[in-house]
Amino acid sequence: MTSLLSWEAVLALLLGGLYGSLFGAIPGLTATLAVALFIPIAFFLDPLIALPAIIAISSVAIYAGDVGSAVARIPGTPASAAYVEELHELAGRKGPVYGLGISAMGSAVGGIIGTVLLIFSATGIAAVATRFSSFEYFWVAVLGLTAGVLASGRAPLKGFVSLLLGLLFATVGIDPTLGYPRFHFGIPDLLSGLNYVVAMIGLFGFSEVLEYLYRGGWAAQRALPELHGAPVRHFYVLPLRLIRRFPGLVARSSLLGVFVGFLPGAGADVGAWVASSVEKMTGQHDREEGPDRTVLAGTSSNNAAVASAWIPALSLGLPGDTVTAIVLGVFLMKGITPGPLLFENDLPLVWTLFGTFILANVVLLPVFGYLTARLAARIVRVPFPLLLSVIAGLCVVGAYAINNNAFDVWVMAGMGVIAFLLRRGGFPLAQVVLGMVLGPILEQNFMVSAIKSRWDLMSFFERPMALGLMGLTLVLLVVGLRLTRRLRSGAGAPDRREAAREGEE
Amino acid sequence: MRLRLLCLLLVVLASGCRSGTERAPYPARPITFIVPWNAGGGTDTVSRALAAVLQERLGVPVNVVNRTGGGGVVGHLGLAQASPDGYTLGAVTVEITMMHWTGLTELTVADYTPVALVTNNPASVTVAADAPWDTLGELLADVEAHPGDYLASGTSKGGVWDLARIGMLRAAGLPESALPWVPSQGAAPALQELLAGGVQVVTVALAETDALRKAGQVKVLGVMAEERLPGAPDVPTLKEQGLDWSIGGWMVVSGPAGLPEAVRQTLREALQDVTSDPAYRAPLEQAGFNLLFVTGEELTAFLARQDQVNGELLALAGMVP
Amino acid sequence: MERATGRAEPRRTWPVGGAVMILLGVAVWLYAGTFPGLDDGHPGPALFPRWIAAGLVAGGGGLCGAWLRRRRSGAAVAAEGVGVLWAGLLRGAAGLVLVGLYPVLRPLLGFIPVLSLVMLAVGLMLGARWPGALLTAVAGSAVVYVLFTGLLGVPL
Known part of the structure; x- marks a missing residue:
């Protein structure tokens, strides 16, 4: 534990947090990119300094992805797309400081629960993870998609169609399992497929710009959210009170985040979607605090998943997401072998990691979260046309920066147009992103499973864990559809979100 | 404050617009x-x-x-x-x-x-720690006796580790279908499948199996290189085991x-x-x-x-x- | 965001959206027919796109069906004509063209001028005043430049 207190490590933690919050808050810059760009620096640092910095970067960047949602309805990560509508509405109604307060406090609590589980059951959960084969991953993807459809509220059919569009976009490019190029129309840039971060910038960011250009900026006078009382109260006290009132919600969402967090590539996203869609369905009767609870559920589960992605990485040497893949690279470069032996040979390092996780969640998130939330509260006061012109610029730069590819700017613009049309038709947008994220996972694991079992499709229903996940999906589907129907027949009253929008006018 | 901002702006503009066409020694x-x-x-x-x-x-x-x-x-x-x-x-x-x-x-x-x-980075022949084979010869004899019963993985179809498998089978005089390929998204998912029992053989780079090998979760039957690697002196090459085949x-x-x-x-x-x-x-x-x-x-x-x-x-x- | 077109709008979008999805589904299904199968006769790269195509046709059909049912039951609402804001469409198209030109102009004119141009045009079209829009555009692109290339190490 002594190494934890070294001032270099603390400094690395603070700087990492600052760097992570910048990356997370700018659309197009992701936690993965932040960590990848940090590698050449990490290369020359002691692992006891490099790793805390990486933990700080990834923990804070995931939270900071919510800043864009609150201020401009542009989610920073696919995970925060799960509750972008609620968070934006909340920020408009009760102020961005309060909205981001829920986000930060929920993230911190979720992260702490995730870390505690990481500490006490890393090897146990890793044992579960090794039992996951392509069949289980297939069902996890199905579970995530089901949650996505049900999260679309009163018109699940439209959510379903949006999801299919996302899945369709995901098939563009070289088929990841069989190597056959699809839907590229002879354009080499399309061989690489459509990047979902680029798509997200277009769908949420640029489409907003187009929307206001279409309707005219003068009509876009938004009521500035009033702050009653001190920001500290809005950022810390009220959200913590909310968490204390719904401990079960937070615990459930965090556990969900932990247990799907090790799904490669999308663990945090699936966790956030399932958690917030369960909350959206059960909390629909609650007009006043429904969005608060949805945001809380989503945000606590995605930060829990950030910690749990480290479980297979530390205990087995298998990366759960891109960030941990990079971390493993750093480990190996430093001559540290992850796996069960890590817990025997490098115990101080393991404790430093755990301690850093706790520190990142207990200190960094509240502090940097507060600073970014105050900044966000200032940003919303900028005259709206100017804010939108900056957003337009950031969309262009963000789309370009991801792959340094000019083509992505056009993809981003195209997605903006598609989103503009989808909005006219009342189709939800977040589901498109979910489809793009889960599509490859769904397809690959289906094809791998089918080829592995020589097209014996019954094998999808044979393994106990696969059956369990399928059962969970069915329960979610049945309960969800029943709740949706009750909601629809309940009254002709417009649903909460529409009501809020009309209230804005 | 405003003045300072303006200065900063000018400096940035100047640096941003500087063209890089002047002839100077590379780089x-x-x-x-x-x-x-x-x-x-x-x-x-x-x-x-x-x-x-x-x-x-x-x-x-x-x-x-x-x-x-x-x-x-x-x-x-x-x-x-x-x-x-x-x-x-x-x-x-x-x-x-x-x-x-x-x-x-x-x-x-x-x-x-x-x-x-x-x-x-040469390919390896990796099996689970509890697999019944201890040498490459045992594995290939089993594959020959039960063609198509065991599965291999490591990357997408036609990827480099798929070629490693085909080349190994060719060197051993076996058809490609004797050990069919299950496509995977990369080394980590393939190794995960190996641990979960979905496939029996993985032919990814030796380096990629490092963590699991040292943890005793998998065993490596051979490396497809001309000589043993300095980092893994205990892993024999395919050549030593009678197969003239290397790939990386x-x-x-x-x-x-x-x-x-x-x-x-x-x-x-x-x-x-x-x-x-x-x-x-x-x-x-x-x-x-x-x-x-x-x-x-x-x-x-x-x-x-x-x-x-x-x-x-x-x-x-x-x-x- | 259906504000501009009013409340009757969602009703009309059901059959239109449905029809578009059905057409898209059919097109994807046919295009996927050109993909090869696996050696052993099992469906290959075409399988997944065809699932999606089938889903799109089903979803589109569902949207049309729901609309028909509602119309027959008399619940339908006056399908009053929803005007298209032509000037708005023009502004949107102008913004789109500017963004589309960005990758072409950037290597010619440099990063800061081109990004400033995009931001200035968007700001002005939204009704911002000249000095404010210009200052925001130039300062904004300069800050982005310093932030990305200098502090974060992201090439632009």
């Missing part, structure tokens, strides 16, 4: 290094380590850019289309000798100016075709220095990378041989249209 401005694969992967790790040391040696920043996707086509294409002035370099990987055979792209080695081969995932630092000879020479010398620098070697060797420095005629011959063998194997895999 006079930052170099972009294209990696056609994801951040965090093997090619990326080596490239970033290389770039970090190379920029000190050359005195200009070397920025690594991941231009990913398209099974590597996009990044390779980006490098081939860059202007051959030495300010855009990149990692050309084994896939360049494969993709043109399968019709994915027209790009071949001829579209690049290869400077130096810096790493070649390699990376050549290259520029677009038509790089001036002077630039090429500068880079060659710089890379020679870098690849012998312990600051570059030590961490990568720890991570299990097999580092090399091959250039000139030897490199040209290596690339030609790779191109021919991989074409044959892809035909066996049924991937050549």
